[in-house]
Amino acid sequence: MARHLFTSPPPPDNTPEDQPGAxxxxxxxxxxxxxxxxxxPRRHRxxxxxxxFPELHLPWWSGYVAAVLGVALASGAIGLINQQVHLxxxxxxxxxxxxxxxxxxxxxxxxxxxxxxxxxxDFFFIPPIYRFTVDDPTEWVSLGVLLVTSLVIxxxxxxxxxxxxxxxxxxxxxxxxYGLAQLIASAxxxxxxxxxxxxxxxxxxxxxxxxxxxxxxxxxxxxxxxQATAATGSLSxxxxxxxxxxxxxxxxxxxxxxxxxxxxxxxxxxxxxxxYTLSHLPLRCQSGVIGVLELVGTPESRRLVPQLALFGGExxxxxxxASESDSSSRLLAACCDQVALALERATLQRQAINAEALxxxxxxxxxxxxxxxxxxxxxxxxIEAAASSLLSxxxxxxxxxxxxxxxxxTISARRLNRLVSNLLDLSRLEAGVAAPQPDWQYIxxxxxxxxxxxxxxxxxxxxxMEMKLPEDLPLVPMDHEQMEQVFTNLLENALKYSPAGSxxxxxxxxxxxxxxxxxxxxxxxxxxxxxxxxxxxxKFYRVQSARLPWARMRAPVGTGLGLAIxxxxxxxxxxxxxxxxxxxxxxxxxxxxxxxxxGPQSDSALPTSTERAAPQTPEVITP
Amino acid sequence: xxxxxxPSESRSLxxxxxxxxxxxxxxxxxxxxxxxxxxxxxxxxxxWRAVRAGLISAGFTxxxxxxxxxxxxxxxxxxxxxxILDLSLPDQxxxxxxxxxxxxxxxxxxxxxxxxKDEDKVxxxxxxxxxxxxxxxxxxxxxxxxxxxxRHAAYPSTRGDQARFETGGLVIDFERRQVxxxxxxxxxxxxxxDLLKYLAHNAGKVLTHRAILQAIWGPAYEQETSYLRVFxxxxxxxxxxxxxxPRYLLTELGIGYRLRETE
Numbered sequence: 001m002a003r004h005l006f007t008s009p010p011p012p013d014n015t016p017e018d019q020p021g022a023x024x025x026x027x028x029x030x031x032x033x034x035x036x037x038x039x040x041p042r043r044h045r046x047x048x049x050x051x052x053f054p055e056l057h058l059p060w061w062s063g064y065v066a067a068v069l070g071v072a073l074a075s076g077a078i079g080l081i082n083q084q085v086h087l088x089x090x091x092x093x094x095x096x097x098x099x100x101x102x103x104x105x106x107x108x109x110x111x112x113x114x115x116x117x118x119x120x121x122d123f124f125f126i127p128p129i130y131r132f133t134v135d136d137p138t139e140w141v142s143l144g145v146l147l148v149t150s151l152v153i154x155x156x157x158x159x160x161x162x163x164x165x166x167x168x169x170x171x172x173x174x175x176x177x178y179g180l181a182q183l184i185a186s187a188x189x190x191x192x193x194x195x196x197x198x199x200x201x202x203x204x205x206x207x208x209x210x211x212x213x214x215x216x217x218x219x220x221x222x223x224x225x226x227q228a229t230a231a232t233g234s235l236s237x238x239x240x241x242x243x244x245x246x247x248x249x250x251x252x253x254x255x256x257x258x259x260x261x262x263x264x265x266x267x268x269x270x271x272x273x274x275x276y277t278l279s280h281l282p283l284r285c286q287s288g289v290i291g292v293l294e295l296v297g298t299p300e301s302r303r304l305v306p307q308l309a310l311f312g313g314e315x316x317x318x319x320x321x322a323s324e325s326d327s328s329s330r331l332l333a334a335c336c337d338q339v340a341l342a343l344e345r346a347t348l349q350r351q352a353i354n355a356e357a358l359x360x361x362x363x364x365x366x367x368x369x370x371x372x373x374x375x376x377x378x379x380x381x382x383i384e385a386a387a388s389s390l391l392s393x394x395x396x397x398x399x400x401x402x403x404x405x406x407x408x409x410t411i412s413a414r415r416l417n418r419l420v421s422n423l424l425d426l427s428r429l430e431a432g433v434a435a436p437q438p439d440w441q442y443i444x445x446x447x448x449x450x451x452x453x454x455x456x457x458x459x460x461x462x463x464x465m466e467m468k469l470p471e472d473l474p475l476v477p478m479d480h481e482q483m484e485q486v487f488t489n490l491l492e493n494a495l496k497y498s499p500a501g502s503x504x505x506x507x508x509x510x511x512x513x514x515x516x517x518x519x520x521x522x523x524x525x526x527x528x529x530x531x532x533x534x535x536x537x538x539k540f541y542r543v544q545s546a547r548l549p550w551a552r553m554r555a556p557v558g559t560g561l562g563l564a565i566x567x568x569x570x571x572x573x574x575x576x577x578x579x580x581x582x583x584x585x586x587x588x589x590x591x592x593x594x595x596x597x598x599g600p601q602s603d604s605a606l607p608t609s610t611e612r613a614a615p616q617t618p619e620v621i622t623p
Numbered sequence: 624x625x626x627x628x629x630p631s632e633s634r635s636l637x638x639x640x641x642x643x644x645x646x647x648x649x650x651x652x653x654x655x656x657x658x659x660x661x662x663x664x665x666x667x668x669x670x671w672r673a674v675r676a677g678l679i680s681a682g683f684t685x686x687x688x689x690x691x692x693x694x695x696x697x698x699x700x701x702x703x704x705x706x707i708l709d710l711s712l713p714d715q716x717x718x719x720x721x722x723x724x725x726x727x728x729x730x731x732x733x734x735x736x737x738x739x740k741d742e743d744k745v746x747x748x749x750x751x752x753x754x755x756x757x758x759x760x761x762x763x764x765x766x767x768x769x770x771x772x773x774r775h776a777a778y779p780s781t782r783g784d785q786a787r788f789e790t791g792g793l794v795i796d797f798e799r800r801q802v803x804x805x806x807x808x809x810x811x812x813x814x815x816x817d818l819l820k821y822l823a824h825n826a827g828k829v830l831t832h833r834a835i836l837q838a839i840w841g842p843a844y845e846q847e848t849s850y851l852r853v854f855x856x857x858x859x860x861x862x863x864x865x866x867x868x869p870r871y872l873l874t875e876l877g878i879g880y881r882l883r884e885t886e
Contacts, residue, residue: 410761417759440849442856444867445874452873456764467867471860475849480876481741600849 063105067113070097075120091121091146098150102157110154118147169327176204184342194228197339202230209301216251216292224251251292254280258289260305277302283340304332379412422561429568436479436572444469450487462500468507475599476517482569489562490521490589498525515595522588528581537567660684662703664694666713677762691715706732710743725751731772741877748831771827788823790885793871804862815858827884829875
């Protein structure tokens with residue numbers, strides 16, 4: 001189920017040493033095949049820096065070996081120097097060794113070296129030589145001083161060293177957590193946040209044997225799904241497909257119980273057998289376990305989770321110092337907390353955004369209700385008034401008066417119809433249920449249908465229409481019903497806001513590339529102030545009617561929905577819409593529709609009737 | 624479907640067990656529109672009230688059915704000359720009524736539908752409805768459509784025999800295969816002429832894209848709506864005085880085309 005989620009490519013392998021013998025790509029693995037991108041990086045490189053300040057990865061007894069060797073070396077050196085000159089305080093050389101040991105390996109080796117130095121100095125250099133007895137009582141003093149000094153130096157240095165290590169450790173933790181916090185703060189969306197978090201955790205814990213990391217989040221039915229993964233070059237993300245069902249089971253268990261689980265998996269590769277530890281850790285926040293962090297790594301990586309209940313593999317002691325494991329596991333726990341917090345915060349944020357959207361839509365509804373109530377009531381009131389006047393008993397209307405009343409009813413009804421269809425359109429468009437159903441159409445056919453209807457309802461009487469549609473306009477994909485609405489709204493707008501007798505022009509042409517159909521509808525009205533050219537496409541926006549010269553007589557009717565609908569429709573078609581205006585001279589509304597390649601440009605797909613016998617009788621129209 | 628059937632012929636197809644079912648005399652079938660029977664099948668009483676008033680004042684006899692069942696029953700018993708059929712009925716789909724009535728009658732059917740239901744309109748037309756109106760509509764529009772439908776039903780077969788068709792300035796001389804616009808000869812390709820002839824024989828009637836494609840190019844081409852638009856665009860350039868405001872070849876968006884008929 002999670003397989004398809006592994007889409008991001010594994011990061012490039014940055015290990016310098018390539019193991020030449022390691023076969024790639026085709027390893028037989030027990031039960032599941034695992035594609036390995038590259039051999040694992042060597043984590044135990046011994047460098048001089050490591051020897052001086054070994055941090056984690058030398059075996060515990062190396063310090064004691066170093067103590068024995070160091071003392072032997074120092075003894076040799078003293079012997080050599082003693083042959084040349086006699087120096088009274090040559091035993092101080094031992095102190096150097098103790099100092100180094102305590103710095104590099106801590107208290108134990110330093111203690112051993114102190115005692116060894118004491119014995120070696122006595123044995124080799126204090127007469128009688130090669131015996132542990134001392135002849136000169138003053139030599140007791142120098143021996144005692146050597147022992148005490150080296151013991152104290154060893155202890156002090158080891159203590160300082162330990163403090164320094166703790167400080168480094170805590171600095172590392174702080175830096176890691178700070179890095180996480182920065183990531184969390186800078187993430188723009190949920191998915192990238194999750195990806196970044198797992199990537200970061202992998203980077204931090206890769207030195208401790210973690211090779212891959214994944215984030216599991218429960219869906220609404222509490223079933224866990226992998227949301228984000230990261231893996232080092234050594235182990236491809238296919239690791240998460242190992243024993244997929246079991247992994248899902250583990251994640252589900254951790255989600256339900258809130259305690260970490262882990263298991264080891266043996267993978268038989270061509271020449272070697274590798275064991276992986278898969279740990280599932282709960283991500284806890286106040287509201288409970290909100291996710292699971294999965295770590296896949298070497299068996300040593302298990303020490304990151306001391307409380308791990310391990311299934312499927314024998315217990316194994318790594319011999320690491322408890323304090324180091326502690327600090328790393330504390331760091332991991334802190335990281336888990338951070339991730340959990342980040343996820344919770346993202347969830348809360350999403351809820352807040354939803355709540356805000358709801359609030360805004362409520363606000364919109366209120367505004368809509370206010371605007372619409374007025375617009376619905378006005379024509380209804382005039383219909384009611386005119387109809388009841390006509391019906392009122394005892395009044396005889398002259399035919400002219402009666403006609404006027406009836407006309408008012410008709411006009412109001414038309415207004416209501418337009419309003420209702422605009423409202424329906426807008427709600428359907430905004431709900432996303434009115435996706436355009438484009439078909440190759442001539443814009444001219446749509447325009448002429450709209451003009452015919454406006455003519456039929458008498459709306460064109462007071463204006464002159466001028467059409468400039470080139471004859472060779474191509475077919476353009478559009479939803480004819482929606483484009484009908486666009487033209488109706490734009491033309492009605494032009495009719496409404498321009499004086500009687502003025503010219504309304506409809507022009508269309510092809511522009512590009514990329515090829516687009518550009519349609520311009522211009523009027524000779526009073527225009528729109530430049531500051532309002534953008535806002536007119538917002539819902540409910542109306543040009544301030546005080547600016548309209550005839551507003552004193554009759555305010556233009558409308559809800560401020562028409563242009564918003566146009567913009568919605570044009571954008572859904574992949575086009576652009578805007579307005580240009582010169583105040584006092586008129587406005588032009590321009591929109592474009594993309595013209596994709598491959599449209600029918602001629603009727604060549606239809607045969608001529610000579611190729612096919614023409615119908616002899618027209619009455620063959622069969623349903 | 625065969626549109627040559629006159630109202631009298633269609634009546635002869637009525638089930639004989641119905642009491643009122645009888646052969647109508649040729650005289651009644653040829654009667655003028657005035658007095659023609661109009662059956663309105665619509666569940667909305669207020670629509671019926673308004674439409675009835677308009678129909679009666681225009682001289683028609685009107686009857687109302689508020690359900691599909693009642694409508695089917697009345698169209699069988701009352702022998703309407705025109706059926707006004709709302710597509711959304713409480714008990715059955717209006718399309719079913721259309722389908723059922725067409726099994727035994729050629730009575731002209733005008734369907735009423737709301738905006739955004741183009742498929743229904745096309746289906747209704749393909750099931751044999753003669754025309755459609757989008758709600759809300761004006762009474763004048765409805766009356767005009769009824770008159771066209773009645774004319775088509777009254778003189779269905781004579782049209783094909785006419786030697787000449789005329790609407791506005793467009794004249795088609797079928798005998799000489801000649802088309803003139805405002806007295807000016809227009810050269811049409813054979814296919815264009817066939818298309819225009821087909822439209823002329825069905826003047827005033829909405830023809831769906833599919834019906835046109837099928838009639839002129841055959842069933843294999845009935846999906847080529849886009850090419851039909853290209854074709855109409857070319858034809859318009861030849862016969863329309865102003866192709867951007869067609870006077871003769873009218874577009875029914877999403878449905879088909881109609882050749883304007885002289886009123």
